[in-house]
Amino acid sequence: MRKAVPYITGLAVVLVLVVLAYRASPELRGSGPLDPTPLKGGNEKDNRAIGESDLEKLYPGLVLRAYKGPEKIVALTFDDGPDEVYTPQVLDILREKGVRATFFLLGSRIDENPEVAKRILDEGHSIGNHTYSHPKLVAASPELPQELEKCREAMARLGIGDNGFFRPPYGAAEPSLVEQARDLGYRVAMWSIDSLDWRGLSRAEVMRNIKGYVEPGSVILQHSAGGPGEDLSGSVLAVGDIIDLLTGQGYRFVTLPEMFPSPEKSP
Numbered sequence: 001m002r003k004a005v006p007y008i009t010g011l012a013v014v015l016v017l018v019v020l021a022y023r024a025s026p027e028l029r030g031s032g033p034l035d036p037t038p039l040k041g042g043n044e045k046d047n048r049a050i051g052e053s054d055l056e057k058l059y060p061g062l063v064l065r066a067y068k069g070p071e072k073i074v075a076l077t078f079d080d081g082p083d084e085v086y087t088p089q090v091l092d093i094l095r096e097k098g099v100r101a102t103f104f105l106l107g108s109r110i111d112e113n114p115e116v117a118k119r120i121l122d123e124g125h126s127i128g129n130h131t132y133s134h135p136k137l138v139a140a141s142p143e144l145p146q147e148l149e150k151c152r153e154a155m156a157r158l159g160i161g162d163n164g165f166f167r168p169p170y171g172a173a174e175p176s177l178v179e180q181a182r183d184l185g186y187r188v189a190m191w192s193i194d195s196l197d198w199r200g201l202s203r204a205e206v207m208r209n210i211k212g213y214v215e216p217g218s219v220i221l222q223h224s225a226g227g228p229g230e231d232l233s234g235s236v237l238a239v240g241d242i243i244d245l246l247t248g249q250g251y252r253f254v255t256l257p258e259m260f261p262s263p264e265k266s267p
């Protein structure tokens with residue numbers, strides 16, 4: 001038994017080193033520069049404490065990942081805007097293709113780019129709440145009501161009302177956060193397909209991350225703004241490709257409020 005102790009200690013040390021090496025390596029965990037307004041929580045990598053499909057099962061009708069019905073519909077969603085570089089390009093493509101999408105905006109960026117935020121509204125897209133400053137919130141916190149309210153106020157200054165959907169920054173949500181958002185009047189909008197576009201992927205790579213996984217009811221996650229040096233140009237170009245491909249396959253594009261009508265409004 002005594003001989004086993006140093007052996008186990010040695011194993012534990014090796015394990016810790018492996019974990020540290022993994023965490024330190026941008027290669028292994030994916031690297032993504034921060035947004036122009038520094039985001040409190042760091043990169044938009046996967047920080048989910050609980051899988052969103054488990055959350056969806058725990059909170060049906062409250063945590064929304066994908067539509068499960070007979071219609072061949074799909075929703076495009078764009079996070080972290082508005083900015084003055086990529087968001088207008090995304091809007092140009094959507095306008096050209098006649099497609100409406102859902103944008104999860106940051107209040108801080110609405111304040112920085114009010115005219116772009118207004119354009120999103122004017123062109124008929126749906127606007128959801130992605131907090132004011134993109135903190136990493138995971139669990140219920142006094143910060144959440146402040147963040148949601150501050151974002152809502154930034155929208156309200158431009159005459160924008162949010163659509164009642166909250167997308168947690170980093171997709172990180174524990175049950176306590178979901179319940180807090182619900183108590184504040186929000187449904188929690190996750191996604192079923194992650195383009196991973198924040199990694200600065202090429203048009204073809206973004207397309208590949210989406211194309212093979214789309215099914216009726218899918219909610220696709222992309223970003224309409226990134227950080228300094230973050231290249232979303234591949235993602236922007238892929239928007240048109242995705243629309244063309246899915247339209248050709250008979251899909252119809254809807255916004256999240258169209259995909260998930262609020263229970264009060266349903267017949």
Ligand SMILES: [Zn+2]
Nearest residue numbers: 079080169170
């Ligand atoms: Zn985000």
